[in-house]
Amino acid sequence: MGLVAPGLTMGILLGAIMVFGNVLSLVSVRAALSGQITPDTYGGIRTAATRSSDAAWYAAHEAAWPWARALNGAAIVFGIATMCLGLTVAPFLVCAALSAALTIAGAVAQIVVGHRAAQRV
Structure with a gap:
């Protein structure tokens, strides 16, 4: 018995998420860079170093922005592909896995890069 395609609805739901x-x-990240999200709110890169000052907060998000743009941007592309591939098996699984992996990599990179940039300030 082979693998069964998840279906278009499941592909759209997973991709949309x-x-x-x-x-x-x-x-x-962009809202934190523009000052709409501040260290005393619940969003953004929240470590002890990033919340230590406004300069550290801004430095952290400025350093994290290129990583977020690259990794999370690529995850969006693969998420859109996942939405379109619900009637296939292997391409759907590859795109969904890549989107998930890039999402995790983006989150980890933002935290690590942002925290280190905040520590330097």
């Missing part, structure tokens, strides 16, 4: 989460991550 991936796209929404990654867009939210990008919006969060």
Whole structure:
């Protein structure tokens, strides 16, 4: 017995979740850069170093932005592909896995890069 395609509805749902989460991550970093999200709110890169001062907060998000744009942006692309590939098996699984891996890599990179940049300030 072979693998069965998840179906178009499942592909759209999974892809939409991936796209929404990654867009939210990008919006969060940009909002922190523009001052809409501050260290005393619940968004952004929240470590002891990033919340130590406004300069550290800005430095952290400025350093994390290129990583977020690259990794979360690529995850969005694969999330959109996942939405379109619900009637296939292997391409759907590859795109969904890549989107998930890039989402995790984006989150980890933002935290690590942002924290280190904040420590330097």
